[in-house]
Amino acid sequence: MIEFKDVTKKYADDPVLDKVSFQIDKGSFVYLVGPTGSGKTTVFRLIIRDIMPTEGVITLGDWDLLSLPRSRVPHLRRRVGVVFQDLKLLIDRTVVENVMLPLEFSGMSEQEAREKAETVLSEVGLEGKLDKFPLQLSGGERQRVAIARALVFEPEIILADEPTGNLDLETSFQILDLLQTINKKGTTVFMATHNDKLISEATRVIILESGKIIEDKKPGEKSEKKRDFQDKDQLEDKGDKRQETGEKIKLETLAKK
Amino acid sequence: MISTVSKYVRRSPYQALSAALIMGLTFFAVTVFSILTILSIRFISYFETRPQLTVFFKDSATREEIRDLEKNLSDTQKTSSIKYVSKEEALAIYREQNKSDPILLDLVTADILPASIEVQATQAEHLSELAGVVRGSPLVEEVIFQKDIVDTLISWTNAARRLGIAVIAILVTVSVLVIITIIGIKITVRREEIETMRLLGATNWFIRAPFLLEGAFYGVVGSLIGGSLAIGLFYYFSPSFESFLRGVAIFPVSPIMMLELLAIEVIIASLLGIFASYLAVLRYLK
Numbered sequence: 355m356i357e358f359k360d361v362t363k364k365y366a367d368d369p370v371l372d373k374v375s376f377q378i379d380k381g382s383f384v385y386l387v388g389p390t391g392s393g394k395t396t397v398f399r400l401i402i403r404d405i406m407p408t409e410g411v412i413t414l415g416d417w418d419l420l421s422l423p424r425s426r427v428p429h430l431r432r433r434v435g436v437v438f439q440d441l442k443l444l445i446d447r448t449v450v451e452n453v454m455l456p457l458e459f460s461g462m463s464e465q466e467a468r469e470k471a472e473t474v475l476s477e478v479g480l481e482g483k484l485d486k487f488p489l490q491l492s493g494g495e496r497q498r499v500a501i502a503r504a505l506v507f508e509p510e511i512i513l514a515d516e517p518t519g520n521l522d523l524e525t526s527f528q529i530l531d532l533l534q535t536i537n538k539k540g541t542t543v544f545m546a547t548h549n550d551k552l553i554s555e556a557t558r559v560i561i562l563e564s565g566k567i568i569e570d571k572k573p574g575e576k577s578e579k580k581r582d583f584q585d586k587d588q589l590e591d592k593g594d595k596r597q598e599t600g601e602k603i604k605l606e607t608l609a610k611k
Numbered sequence: 612m613i614s615t616v617s618k619y620v621r622r623s624p625y626q627a628l629s630a631a632l633i634m635g636l637t638f639f640a641v642t643v644f645s646i647l648t649i650l651s652i653r654f655i656s657y658f659e660t661r662p663q664l665t666v667f668f669k670d671s672a673t674r675e676e677i678r679d680l681e682k683n684l685s686d687t688q689k690t691s692s693i694k695y696v697s698k699e700e701a702l703a704i705y706r707e708q709n710k711s712d713p714i715l716l717d718l719v720t721a722d723i724l725p726a727s728i729e730v731q732a733t734q735a736e737h738l739s740e741l742a743g744v745v746r747g748s749p750l751v752e753e754v755i756f757q758k759d760i761v762d763t764l765i766s767w768t769n770a771a772r773r774l775g776i777a778v779i780a781i782l783v784t785v786s787v788l789v790i791i792t793i794i795g796i797k798i799t800v801r802r803e804e805i806e807t808m809r810l811l812g813a814t815n816w817f818i819r820a821p822f823l824l825e826g827a828f829y830g831v832v833g834s835l836i837g838g839s840l841a842i843g844l845f846y847y848f849s850p851s852f853e854s855f856l857r858g859v860a861i862f863p864v865s866p867i868m869m870l871e872l873l874a875i876e877v878i879i880a881s882l883l884g885i886f887a888s889y890l891a892v893l894r895y896l897k
Contacts, residue, residue, distance in 0.1 A: 402810065404810060428812045428813060428814045431810065436810065436811075438810070442803075442806075442807040444804055455808065455811060456812055456813075458817075459811070459813045459814065507812075
């Protein structure tokens, strides 16, 4: 499904990824684990060809992503559903409009796109929130909108970049359950996280540190590495709280208008 | 797509108004100079189709003497027609032209108006020779050489046209720059949204098209405002122009011609808007 062969990505002379190789099979659920700055997001950006590698080969199915013509990149991005770390929801569009957005690119009629978006939103449990704006939703609900938007094209693979990063543990497990349900329906899920508590022994885990894979644990195997990113998690939680406060202020300002 | 453009316009009404107004100003000037060009062409062709040489006679000249002079002119074989206008006919023409002004009518009698002949040459280059034939005659008071009038009009019209082209070129440049700036600001403001759309699989065309259509929208609205205003003012002041240029048959100007002018301007303006937006898109959406 996805294959990285000796992929290196450098910014100036600093390597963000260093000869990374792995293969992800169709229908699998794989965690990409590592501290902030380990290169997780870079892996995802390479898969959707937001950036190009400095060296190496990346394939998605039978597509060689490096030789893919620029005009085909939008098609690649429709094969891959992405839940971005910062969600990238458009705050001036309603929930249903956000989910409809990718369908508009494909030339689907507004009516059809709305029906499809409503179906996917009900699958992720947001049937009652269609006309709300993202800032009127909780963190978990916003994640669900982002997942619904990633799912709406019925992609072969979902890339979820820290989809539980802003959430408490209970909501994080709800999001994880949702992703696992999607995976059971046959969609490959590749999920980046630095939250060790979410990872079960029964799944494959690729651990990245300083741009290198330090472990590729197969399902059922015991990890030899200690994945202790707790301190960084706590720091990021504080950052998230600041972000929440900022968004609440934004919401209040909008409501006043 | 149309609803996206409408949303973009509604979100920043003052920018949209600025773009439409500068386009309006440009196409107001384009319409004014186009109307002036139409009128000047009619004005010149009016004089070109009139007798090209008018010879006014002294009061002492008799009809017989004038006939002899007409014969001299005809003998050159270079005239296509010669028309005699007596004092009485001149008065009748004068009365017709000034029928709305009784004071002017009372002041003038047939005695003070000269008799004249209107000479049409077969070719424009024969006019100088024909003028030479009559200028030496003691019967002649004045010779009005229409070619001189036409040449003067043409040189005035050309000067006005050059001025018009310069003014329009400046206004078009300013309009393009204003639209580039406004679309550029909009692209910058929506950079995050555009980036998200790209990452979700939007094609370049899908992202660019609303901005190009927005430019076309400014062009269409601006040209409708500027063109309609200029045409409206022209028709409002037409009776005054007509009275000022009495005797020169350049009016009325057909409303259909004006609608055609407006339609052409709308097409040009929308292309100009698209061109300006395209420049902005190339500059800001690499």
